[in-house]
Amino acid sequence: MGVKAEIQRQGVPVTEAAPLPLSSAIAFWGIAGLLFFTPFFRGLFFPPEQERALIVGALSFWLLYFGRWLRRKTRFFEHPLDFWVLGLPVVYVLSAFWAVNRGLAVNEIVKAALYFVVFWTVSRLVTGEADIRRLLKVIWASGVLVALAGLATATEIIFIRDGFLGGRIYSSFQYPNALASYLLCVLILGAYLWAWALGHEAGFKNVWPSRPAWVDRLRPDSYLFAAGNFLIATVFWGAKSNGGILTLLVIAPLLLLGVPVEKRAALVLHAVQVGIPGLLVALPFVKEATAKNYDLAWLLVFAGLVVAVGAQVFYDLVIRPKGVKKVRLPRWSLPAAAGVLIAGVAAVFLVRPDFGHKVLSLIHFRNAVERFYFYRDALEMIAARPLLGWGGGGWQEAYRAYQDYLYNSTQVHGYYFQIGVETGIIGLIVIGGIWLTFLLSAHRLYHGARGNEERRFLVWVLTVGALGVGLHAAIDFNLSLSALALVLFAIFGMVAGLARPEEKVVVAKRPKKVQEPVNTAPLIAVTTAAVLLVAGSFSLALAGDYALEANMALAKNDIAGAQKKLERARVFNPFDADCDALLGRIYMSQGDAAAAIRAAEAALAKSRYSAVKHAELGTAYMNAGRYEAAVAEARQAVAMAPFQVQWYENLARTALNAGYLELRARQQEKARAFFEQAAAVPGEIKRRMATVTPQERKLWVVAPLMEPTPAVNISAGGALYFLGRFPEAAEILQNALKEVEREGVADQEKEMYAEGCLWLALASEKQGRMSLKEEYMKKGREAVPAVEEWYKYTVQLPVLGAAKK
DSSP: OEEEEEEEEEEEEEEEEEEHHHHHHHHHHHHHHHHHHHHHTGOOOSSHHHHHHHHHHHHHHHHHHHHHHTOOOOSSSSSSHHHHHHHHHHHHHHHHTTTTTHHHHHHHHHHHHHHHHHHEEEEEEHHSHHHHHHHHHHHHHHHHHHHHHHHHTTTTSSSSSSEETTTTTTTGGTOOHHHHHHHHHHHHHHHHHHHHHHHHOTTTTTTTTTTTGGGGGOOHHHHHHHHHHHHHHHHHHHHTTTHHHHHHHHHHHHHHHHHHHHHHHHHHHHHHHHHHHHHHHHHOOOOOOOHOHHHHHHHHHHHHHHHHHHHHHHHIIIIIOOOOOGGGTTTTHHHHHHHHHHHHHHHHHHHHHHHHHHEEEEEESHHHHHHHHHHHHHHHHHHSSTTTTTTTTTTHHGGGGTOOOOOSSSSSSSSSHHHHHHHHHHHHHHHHHHHHHHHHHHHHHHHHTTTOOHHHHHHHHHHHHHHHHHHHHHOOOGGSSSHHHHHHHHHHHOOOOOOOOOEEEOOOOOOOOOOOOOOOOOHHHHHHHHHHHHHHHHHHHHHHHHHHHHHHHHHTTTTHHHHOOOOOOOOHOOHHHHHHHHHHHHHTTTTHHHHHHOOOOOOOEEEHTTHHHHHHHHHHHHHHTTTHHHHHHHHHHHHHHHOOHHHHHHHHHHHHHHHHHHTTTOOHHHHHHHHHHHHHHHHHHHHHHSSSSSSHHHHHOOOOOOEEEEEHHHHHHHHEEEEEEEHHHHHHHHHHHHHHHHHHOGGGGHHHHHHHHHHHHHHHTTOHHHHHHHHHHHHHHHHOTHHHHHHHTTTTTEEEEEEEO
């Protein structure tokens, strides 16, 4: 791995390559495995894969440190980035003490710890540029396979769930914007590897002694990189990511500005070689794949490969011998070319307005506008908890309580906003410190390598690749996919590794003497941390397996088996609210009200902003006869998600049932209070919707605009009946029942419909409209025959009338 040893031979220092220690070799392949394989595990977005990745990362981290400790290299912090990157898991741990969802907070700690161990390990594995190129080749090879997987799933050669949707390639990342960000970064690294191969590849010198002279002009590795970069570019365009294209427009000129002057022309030619054929292939490929013309789609890909490889042959045989390095593009040529391009595009738009409209139709303006609402809500959440935020997963847990219209987004779609929500101002300082320290380190390396153009080129490529990921992450949640984040933190580690002093081991012949013992405290600390990471990740992964088995048991109606699995899962992961919630439902089905309440309360304590957990606790209270607490929890569910109509349905239903049961218990005043709450729910919905602006109504597309549903109105109608407001009850019930009848009474709606018929029949009877009563009693019996028994019992209950003032 490039470690040097200076050996004193007859008083003359001689530099020789030392063999790579076994611990470092194992650590290298562990990290290389993470960088290579993680993109194929759904982009490493989900906790089960992240937990297993942390086990591999932590073991590699410990092995590397242990090997260094044996060689008396005990220092743990050697670069400012070490402190800042370690600060990320530390701040997530601190915020977890006040997290609104403990399980999600633990998941984010796992991710942040994974990023640190990969960063630290890479930074110590890197002792020179050759080590970086090895890792870059691993990342590049993985990117090529990700691109091939995207093409293959689009043409149904392989199956990746959500790998190709709506004419966009998602590949193994299952999200096109993250895929585009990843492939753009890999493409930048691949362009560097292509350029490096041109100047350093041995060609066919060692394998074809009697070759023709023109063969010496060919560089075999450059063909491999050209073909791979073409595939990456094709899938990048096929992802159709607006954010990815915007990022490309920013960083492509930036890349050319900083590379050595003699390499600019070559990189421009390479961009033409792979970028334009990639674009020209991607658009028709997606069209043909959507139409299931798979043979034609692959013919386009192979044609593009022929063009890219053919261009490489032309470059090697014609352009490079004439001295492309002598072509020096001055810096002013880049803005000039950009100006010409912009002017040309503007001219096309003026001459062909229809073409302009087609291009603009591809831009997802609605999504861009909606993200500003995400960011506004995120800022409100940061202002509510400015210091350490809401804990990991805080946005996912609590964003519905802050939204001003209904949208579904468990991610902020802006990494830095999400950091602010989850870890507050302290977390923003940490992430800002990481970027600032990285950029300063890269700046020092770049300007400190004057005269060493190869190092400057490498440092600049790493900087621009990282900036591309970071810039795109500002407007999307790409870094929530840990496979991409690992590439970013590996780049941070590469720069930190180059910035550290070169490691040398001096081995000299000297009299044997007793050496001072190595300080074991750092090793104990690192070992303890590694054991905690491995054991914690293993425990979480085991809990996830038990929870999965529990759900499978429930699907088979094995309640006892599911209960045992969930109780085990709760032992191995005591932070997960979902295990407690599911156990609460099982206890409730078994009639154990006390156990159900304990489990539901435990679930809510771990997930405090979940409308579902509030509603489930309310149900448990209702079954235990704690009616006031049940209605209070139902109302809290509405507060946690004020634009989801199902919680209003739950509130109206809970309040009606509470009033009915209190009325049966002859607690008329308590019953009246509950009935009044149920009757008020339709008005609460209307008042809430009155706060939604016209623009927000346009953005509201994930569900119909909220209004009182038949379920809400039937519960409200029943409450109005018991309050003696018969005309209002009859009107609201008739409208609700007609709405159900228009759509057809589904099986799951029959009980609700029959109950509505009962309330309307009772209200009609009180008004003396006996024919209407009989009509709806008949309809109710047809839906649920037990309606007749309901009527006989309910008609005996008193009607309360309005409350006395």
